[in-house]
Amino acid sequence: MTAVEIPAGGSGARTGRRVALPNRAYRSLLVVAAAIFVALVVWYLVSLVVQARPAFTTLGVSWIFQKVWDPTHNRFGLLPFILGTVETTAIALVLAVPIGLGSALALAHLVPDRLKAPLSTAVELLAAVPSVVYGLWGLIVVAPVFRSTVEPFLSSAFGWTGLFNGPADGVGLLLAGIILFVMVLPTMVAISRDVLAVVPREQVEGAMALGATRWQVLHKVVIPGARTGILGGFTLAMGRALGETVAVALIIGNSPYIAHSVMSPAATLATLLVNNFGEATGTELAALFGAALVLLVIGVAVNAVARLLVPSSALSGAVPVAVG
């Protein structure tokens, strides 16, 4: 960082071999560091926009919502991937929110005091498990179970809804959604737990003293008190689910068509990019850059909202999640 000799107290009249940096130089080094960071972010955004531009100038804008992705016939449409992204995220969140909230409540208020810290730490550590490991596990361990047991069961029990009629291969939207649920769960639990645990004790006691049952205290006082933070955790979990790439790529089946059932193979914007980027050229490459830009915009928007909801401090140390 800065090579500084520490003056021995006092005014710094005596310096050693190295020269003490004047305050201004020191301060400007810090500013330069911040400027470099901002420059990198700007470069990143600009690069993606610039590279995506040809896609929009040649294909227009509505291609994002077209249904067909067929590079060999020069047809590009992102709708299947946008839908895939939305659907897998939706499945993950529909499960992660209630289960995550319930777990967080248990960790914050129901678990005996001695166990609170260890269990919470364990859940937070699990947020650090790399995404690709989940993908491996999902593909080798869970997919066969889905293929042999879960999916046949679902289509016989719920096939009448029309949602569960696809090929029961194991891989597909449902598996991706479920594995995503497992991946975002630690995020949801950790952040919710943090905000639920800091609801002031005096409010909990105030409710108790009025004759509230345990659940009434949690439901009417603790959860409302943590509302904003829980919403922020939810949004953050959404952000993670949207950006997951490799785990999903391994288990979603990678089909560029709109999925008609939860069990069909599908694809997301992220998996589209990861699978096709290496060999794409020409218009296809431009379209991929366009897809990257769309994904970026969605990701930034969701994370920005999360940031506005959750106080910064809860974000920085809590859960370093490997999104990718």
Add this chain to the structure above:
Amino acid sequence: MIEPIPASASLGTEPDDLPGVTSGQIPVIRPQGDTVMRLRDVAVSFSGRSAVRGVSFDVHEGEITALIGPSGSGKTTLLRALNRMHDAERSASVTGSIMLGDLDVYAPSTDATLLRTRVGMVFQRPNPFPTMSIYENAVAGLRFNGVRKKALLDEAAESALIAAALWDSVHDRLKTHASTLSGGEQQRLCIARALAVEPDVLLMDEPTSALDPIATKRIEELVGELKHRVTIVIVTHNMQQAMRVSDQCAFLLMGEDKAGELVEFGPTATLFSEPSDPRTLDYVNGRFG
């Protein structure tokens, strides 16, 4: 609406000091003197270590009983045993007998949540529920206990807010958040919230120690008023407050083994002027911390 009834001469405060409570609205004065709560040899310990013990006294209807003593003498611990607040603490153990009328407070068949509708509590720091409005705070206890009829809720809220000397300043903004009130007002809201459930006994744990002197004075006056409506047990470390407000006092002191014990109990006037125990004499003469 409460039937107007001529004020009793025992009020002793200027009506102007209490906005919202005028002399025409004092509720029925209940017959004083019946025993509402009876404590016999009550002791509380945490993980085997005694926090307070040997407490026996009677709480009388319509009176204010003060628990006084230096800090650490177990006053708050004892108070919280009266509405079973220690139930939530796994390491706590309460022995002895606490009777509310015929009801054994600690009997296994007694439901703690129902008990707390008979024995309410106001805490040291005002703790209104921040996500709820003033009205919602006032009726929170009622709602928790399954009361749904709007008419009843409104009536109880109004009566309680009037009794807490808050109605006049908030009746036109009942839907605003409780956090918009000042500290003293918030505490009065908490008092109203506790009163709305119409408990038999109201426990107050140093209710003015977090407030400024003016708010403190108002609440003291309020407490003096309230005894006509509900029996009060108040913990205070402020001797002057105990003298001003209470009818009888229990003086607790921490013994050598760090456990608090009841040193003396009796009518306030006697305790302060001619206490039987020399330790009480020392305390009321300011010779303790």
Add this chain to the structure above:
Amino acid sequence: MASTLAFDATSDPMVERRRQIHQAARASLRRRAISSRIAVGVCWLCLAIAIVPLVAVVAYVVAKGLPAWSADFFTHVTTPEGIPGGGVWNAIVGTAVIGLIATAVTVPLGLSCGLFLAQSDGRVASAVRFTADVMTGVPSITIGIFGYIAIVRNFGYSGLAGAFSIGIVMLPVIIRAGETAFRSVPRGLNEAALALGARNASIARRVVVPTALPGVITGVLLAVARGLGETAPLLLTIFGNQYMQWNPTKPMDALPLVIFYNSSQPYPDLVQIAWGAALLLLAVVLVLSIGSRVVAAVLRREKR
């Protein structure tokens, strides 16, 4: 709970109200108690449901990865399918080299930026802070694409391109963790040192950094754990390499890549390599995460 307190029950509306309230309380007690039990039970159930898959992942990785760990696994490079004795030594080297380069660059840069943010509360600083927070959650595949655009297009696939991408993933994490750590230094210390005539830079070195050290170390270790676990940024930048490669300017291999590519292979020995690599990666990441907490706790205790 019958009340034995006698009242004049005829004309006082308060008494009537109280009767109704207590009646409602008694009547609803059973319902409320049961729903409370059920709701609390559901919460416990949720916790159980949450723990099961998380434990299962770790258990499977250990169970299936451990058999893959052999001397060959750690010392040989990848071999084509069917040829025994393959290992991930080249991937280990790649991961280590890329990780080191990324860490060496982002830690000073990120901590300086964090210190800047800790000392400013203005609007510019808020904007930078916001940017860093948002960047921690941005899809890392887009960062990989950025690395591709910026470096690979001009200089080809290389470990440096990978380090660049991983660095961008790690940077906002270190910045925010650094800022939090530096802000935890009590104001008083800063001002006291200033009053004694020390210069800002020496204040930083003597006072701020040691106090903030636990938080800084935690943040750095967590950022590294995250960086090592990322796959998408590497997929488009380092290309993978079957052979040993120490030179970061050339294409390299890395553990996450090995896992990703081998997972979907139809050859069991390759899949086993994937499990072994997964266990190794998981172990490293967990050691770093747990280690960061331990180090922080130890340092904090020593301060007292």
